[in-house]
Amino acid sequence: xxxxxxxxxxxxxxxxxxxxxxxxxxxxxxxxxxxxxxxxxxxxxxxxxxxxxxxxxxxxxxxxxxxxxxxxxxxxxxxxxxxxxxxxxxxxxxxxxxxxxxxxxxxxxxxx
Amino acid sequence: xxxxxxxxxxxxxxxxxxxxxxxxxxxxxxxxxxxxxxxxxxxxxxxxxxxxxxxxxxxxxxxxxxxxxxxxxxxxxxxxxxxxxxxxxxxxxxxxxxxxxxxxxxxxxxxxxx
Numbered sequence: 717x718x719x720x721x722x723x724x725x726x727x728x729x730x731x732x733x734x735x736x737x738x739x740x741x742x743x744x745x746x747x748x749x750x751x752x753x754x755x756x757x758x759x760x761x762x763x764x765x766x767x768x769x770x771x772x773x774x775x776x777x778x779x780x781x782x783x784x785x786x787x788x789x790x791x792x793x794x795x796x797x798x799x800x801x802x803x804x805x806x807x808x809x810x811x812x813x814x815x816x817x818x819x820x821x822x823x824x825x826x827x828x
Numbered sequence: 829x830x831x832x833x834x835x836x837x838x839x840x841x842x843x844x845x846x847x848x849x850x851x852x853x854x855x856x857x858x859x860x861x862x863x864x865x866x867x868x869x870x871x872x873x874x875x876x877x878x879x880x881x882x883x884x885x886x887x888x889x890x891x892x893x894x895x896x897x898x899x900x901x902x903x904x905x906x907x908x909x910x911x912x913x914x915x916x917x918x919x920x921x922x923x924x925x926x927x928x929x930x931x932x933x934x935x936x937x938x939x940x941x942x
Contacts (some may be wrong), residue, residue: 720870748839750930759933760871765934805870814859814878815886816931818870 718743721725722806723820729796729826737791739780739823748809749773749782749789753802754821760805763791796826831855832934834919840940841909849904849937851919859922860902864888864915871918877902878924887918909941 723773724737741749748767752760764773769784778793806819835850850926853860861876863886873886891913902921906913916938920931937941 726848752933757935759935760920762930762932765930773868773876807871814884815873818863818872820868820870 718747718810719816720806720817721807722804722822724756724820725803725823727822727824730797730822731826731828732795733826735791735793735796735800735824737804737806737824739789739791739819741787741789741806741808743784743787743808743810744767744790745810750807750809750816751778751789751791752805752807752818754805760799763804793797796824798826798828800824801826832919832921832932834917834934834937836937837935838938839871839930840942841906843910845909846907847903847909847920849906849917849939851902851904851934852900852917853921853932854900855903855921855923855931855932856899857921858899858924859928859929860896861920862892862894862902864906864913864921865918865936874904874917875934906939909939911941913939914941917937 750765751763753763754760764775766782768772772781780791803821803823805821808817832853862874863871875894877883919934922931924930
């Protein structure tokens with residue numbers, strides 16, 4: 717089946733620290749992978765995506781690489797800001813099945 | 829463009845009551861879906877639609893009905909609310925069901941069933 721596992725939070729960092737949020741997946745076929753961000757009181761917004769193995773998605777200083785050999789899509793940012801405080805969701809789009817699967821979310825708190 | 833809109837933002841129901849959560853999008857998207865968000869469980873797909881007149885079940889469809897009479901609207905109906913349906917509900921849409929497409933989410937409806 718299809719599923720996404722991501723590290724539990726909350727993750728608390730100081731401003732300018734390096735961020736890694738781990739995400740691993742199981743899937744049949746060739747899924748697409750996504751990171752979404754949810755700010756307090758809002759819906760989810762797409763942060764970045766990768767549609768095939770070895771693709772790197774990037775946006776707003778965040779990056780993630782689609783690693784088929786380790787079934788992973790870890791989110792990284794070199795220097796976090798207070799404004800990055802949010803909940804981050806890893807998601808998988810199941811190939812040809814019109815269905816998306818989300819991880820449980822990781823809350824990030826960045827302190828000044 | 830308003831994007832994806834949802835009403836109401838908050839709702840409190842008693843067990844056994846029925847209600848409809850509204851979702852509309854103005855982007856002419858074919859694909860629309862409903863999720864529920866529960867603490868520690870991420871988002872789980874309830875129902876989805878790949879176009880007007882076509883709907884299908886997701887992971888957790890029991891207790892919910894949907895229909896899609898127009899491209900723009902995709903209401904979610906709770907026929908007899910139960911406390912287990914207390915959750916935050918998100919509607920999303922995308923250009924098509926091809927899973928490389930970005931989904932656009934509404935702001936959510938927070939539902940409490942007493």
